[in-house]
Amino acid sequence: GENVEQHPSTLSVQEGDSAVIKCTYSDSASNYFPWYKQELGKRPQLIIDIRSNVGEKKDQRIAVTLNKTAKHFSLHITETQPEDSAVYFCAASFNNNDMRFGAGTRLTVKP
Amino acid sequence: DAMVIQNPRYQVTQFGKPVTLSCSQTLNHNVMYWYQQKSSQAPKLLFHYYDKDFNNEADTPDNFQSRRPNTSFCFLDIRSPGLGDAAMYLCATSADRGPYEQYFGPGTRLTVT
Numbered sequence: 044g045e046n047v048e049q050h051p052s053t054l055s056v057q058e059g060d061s062a063v064i065k066c067t068y069s070d071s072a073s074n075y076f077p078w079y080k081q082e083l084g085k086r087p088q089l090i091i092d093i094r095s096n097v098g099e100k101k102d103q104r105i106a107v108t109l110n111k112t113a114k115h116f117s118l119h120i121t122e123t124q125p126e127d128s129a130v131y132f133c134a135a136s137f138n139n140n141d142m143r144f145g146a147g148t149r150l151t152v153k154p
Numbered sequence: 155d156a157m158v159i160q161n162p163r164y165q166v167t168q169f170g171k172p173v174t175l176s177c178s179q180t181l182n183h184n185v186m187y188w189y190q191q192k193s194s195q196a197p198k199l200l201f202h203y204y205d206k207d208f209n210n211e212a213d214t215p216d217n218f219q220s221r222r223p224n225t226s227f228c229f230l231d232i233r234s235p236g237l238g239d240a241a242m243y244l245c246a247t248s249a250d251r252g253p254y255e256q257y258f259g260p261g262t263r264l265t266v267t
Contacts, residue, residue, distance in 0.1 A: 139252065
C-alpha cells in the first residue's frame, strides 16, 4: 500500500516569509495529491490538490509541485500570514481508493 | 450550508458499550469515507463505500463496522469500544471514484470511560 512521509514536523516562520513543506510517496500508481489545512479542533480543509498529469499548480499564495519520477511533492506558501498557522497534511492515493496522509506539519507564523 | 453533517459532535461511551456515529451528506456523492484521527496524528482511513460497495482497509479492526442504508447516510458502529478507540472520527465524501476532492464533516469526538 501507499506510504507517505512528510517533513518537517514543525515549521516556524516570520510573517511575510515563505514556507515549504515536502512529502514523498511510495506507490508509483498514485495519481491524486491533496493538501489539507487543519486548525485545532476543526475538520481538515482542502487548500490545493494536484493530479499526476500536471507538475505544478498555483492558487494565489499557495502552490504545489509534483515530481513523479522522484515521487515527491511540495507545498509552497508565500507571504505567510498569522492566519496560515495550522497543521498541514499532505496525502496521496490512486483514485481516492486508499488515501494515505503524511504525519502533518505544524506551521507557526510569527507576527 | 452544511454539506457533510456528523452527529453527535461529542459522544461519551463506556468501555465495551456499543456506540454508533452518524454521517449524512447533502452533496449526493457516491463515495463516503470514515477516518479515525487520534490526537496530534494524521487521519487514518478505516473504510469507504462506493455506492453500496463496502471497502475495508486491511488493518481496520473487526470491532469497527459500517452501514450505508442509502446515498445520504453512513454509520460507524463500534461494537466494543476500548480506551484506545478514543479519537476524532471524521466522515468524508467525494463525488465519485477518481482523483476528486474529499469533503470532510466536522467530526465526532469519542470519549471512552
